[in-house]
Amino acid sequence: MLFKTLSDYYEKLSKTQSRIEMVNILSEMFKQAAKGEISKLIYMTQGQLAPNFIGIEFGVADKIMEEAIMIATGYNKEEVESEYHKQGDLGEATENLIKSSKLARMSSKKYDVSDVYGSMYKIATISGKGSKEIKIRMLAELIAASDPIEAKYIVKYPLNSLRLGVGDETILEALSLMSTSERSNKSILDRSYNICSDLGEIGEIVLEGGIEAAKNMKVSLFKPIRPALAERLPTASEILNKMGGKCAVEQKYDGFRCQVHKDGNKVKLYSRRLEETTSMMPDIVKAVQDSIKAEKVIFEGEALAYNESTEEFLPFQETIQRKRKYGINEKIKELPLHLMAFDIMYLEGEDLLNKPYETRRELLEKAITGSDVISPSTRIITDSPKEFEEFFENSVENGLEGIVAKDLRSHYIAGARKFSWIKMKRSYRGELSDTLDLVIIGYYRGKGSRAELQFGGLLCAVYNKKRDMFETITKLGTGFTEDQMRKLQELLTKIKVDSKPARVDSLIEPDFWVYPKYVVTVKADEITESPMHTCGRSMQPDGTEAGYALRFPRLVGEEAIRADKSPEDATDTSEVIEMFSQQKKVSLSNK
Structure with missing residues (x-):
């Protein structure tokens, strides 16, 4: 496929607000792909060179791209920066500069998708002396040989500013449509994606x-x-009833979710977002190499900072300090990690996902014996609400988040939220006690005391996986420190877009729309029905439509952004509806 053809498809995608139309466009695009090319199309459309777990970054900053544009178009630095400032996007600026440039195209070659992808891969992986100059030259050659539309996307791609609004679920649906002419067969692909994480x-x-x-x-x-993800229920009795009267109850730890892969002496660690974190946790890697006897194994747990003297886990605010690229050895001495393992998915060549939880747990405990750094999560098996509640209360008193109850018969359900795992953080006592992770989709200008900061608050959404859409649930204006407001202002300015993003469902218009990228943690007093928000919006008995909203929301946590969560990891619409239902039950029982 010529890169010009791909650019034309991107133009179509950028101009549609309809997800159905996006699926149609992608399906048509994929049908034109040759063998070995469709993977490149998928990575490029998502602004990547490879899946997240490979961890290849472009390493192209605005300044490098500006120098390439100057060479390709013949304009000087001031002229390029002026057009960039006018358009607010370097790709759009390049399109206009190419249109008005008097330089002849440097080459008559028509680049195909593999040409552009190959060049971008080389640009991303080249290093050492003179690498910056080589990157500038290669980018300039691509831009100078392109027409204005091609040049726009050649610039946008390595700067991660395509912003086409194409999510994982949309791509899977398009692949289903391409292959079978039916969108509904996407469910077959869901399982495949959940076990390989590579679209x-x-x-x-x-x-x-x-x-x-x-x-x-x-x-x-x-x-x-x-x-695997957990659902929520507020009481031990409800959880036990849901699980047939008996279940395992594990302590819930507040640290880094860590998936461990071991093949002989080769060990890699992956985060909740499936990004490789091996280099950040050499102490965990060494413990796996030294004490895990299994030759080939995949298991997961939660890594927490640990006080070896008092044998206590430290708060997440301490653990988060271990997330760094530099000074790791010093932090290992100050904040050693302990891995609390809670599941195993693969052992000596055997896929364990369809084994019952209790069988997996037995295999896990045998696999991780003999380590001072890696332990099985603390748990009980019970059919008693009283024993369940006592274990929960003791866990919370010891500084942990709460518990996760697990169905003894359940399979490991990758990538999905099911009632085979149910979390309970604390009981509902007249207010919404759990937090929600929300996606920022817009923000407001500062007024009054916030006018100087130019930041007044956020418009936030939950994620509806079934629709692959972000649905509004609240305006957020409280709980921010001054430093958090400055950080948010800086981050959000860089991802502003001119119109509502394609996967956003909103009746409210903020001062500025932003591309869905960042997640924040929010606490509220309760969930209410709302005619203004689109979360779970449906027809009411009186003929009006209403969704769900948060009452008295406020930002929580020292970090403004949840770096460990992608937009698709945010609280799901179905969770909000379930929380509202549980809230109503508690309200009625208190009357």
């Missing part, structure tokens, strides 16, 4: 063998499995 690989498999070929995908080492 490009799935695209190649579907293109070559059809959607049925995806059913044969197996768990593989060093391809992280999308983590």
Whole structure:
């Protein structure tokens, strides 16, 4: 496929607000891909060179790109920066500069998708003396040989500013439509994606063998499995009833979720977002190499900072200090990590996802014996609400988040939120006690005391996985420190967009729309029904439509942004509806 053809598809995607139309456009685009090309199309459309767990970054800053644009167009620095300032986007600026440039195209070559992808891969991976100059030259050659639309996307791609609004679920649905002419077969691809986390690989498999070929995908080492997620219920009795009267109750730890892959002496660690974190936790890696006897294994746990003298886990505010690229050895001495393992998914070549939880737990405990750094999570098995509540209260008193109850018969359900795992942080006592992770989709100008900061608050949304849409749930204006407001202002200014993003469902218009990228943690007094918000919006008995909103929301946590969560990891609409239902039950029981 010519890169010009891909650019034309991107133009169509950028101009539509309809997710259905986006799926149609992507499906048509994928049908034109050759073998070995569809994976590149998928990575490029998501602004990547590879899946997140590979961890390849472009390493192209605005200044490098500006120098390449100057060479390609013949304009000087002031002229390029002036157009950039006018357009607010370097890709859009380049399109206009190419249109008005008097320089002839440097080459008559028509680049195809593989040409551009290959050049970008080389630009991203080149290093050492003179690498900056090589990157500038290669970018300039690509831009100078392109027409204005191609040049726009050549610039946008490595700067991660495509902002086409194409999520994972949309791509999976488009692959289903491409292969079977049916969107509904996406569910087959969901499982494949959940066990390999690589949309490009799935695209190649579907293109070559059809959607049925995806059913044969197996768990593989060093391809992280999308983590299982827990539902919420407020009481021990309700949880036990949901699980058939008896379940395991594990302590819930507040640290770094850590998926461990081991093949002989080779060990890699992956975060909740499936990004590789091996270099940040050499103490965990060494413990796995020294004490895990299994040759091939995938297991997961929660890594927490640990006080070896008092044998106590430290708060997340301490643990977060271990997330760094430099000075790691010094922090290991100050804040050693302990890994509390809670599940195992693969052992000596065998996929364990469809084994019952209790079988997996037995295999986990055998696999991790003999380590001072890695321990199985503390748990009980009970059918008693009283014993359940006592274990929960003791966990909270010891500074932990709460508990996760697990169905003894359940499979490991990768990438999904099911009632086979149910978390309980604390009981409802007249207010919404749990927090929600919300996606920022817009922000407001500062007024009054905040006028100087130019930041007045946020418009936030939850994620509706079924629709692959972000639905508004609240305006957020309280709980910010001055430093947090400055940080948010700086971050959000860089991702402003001119109109409502394609995957945003909103009846409210903020002062500035932003591309859905950042997640914040919010606490509120309660969930209420609202005619203004689109979260779970449905027809009411009186003929009006209403969604759900938060009453008295406020930002919580020292960090303004949840760096460990992607927009698709935010609180789901279905969770909000369940929380509202539980809230109503508590309200009625208190009358």
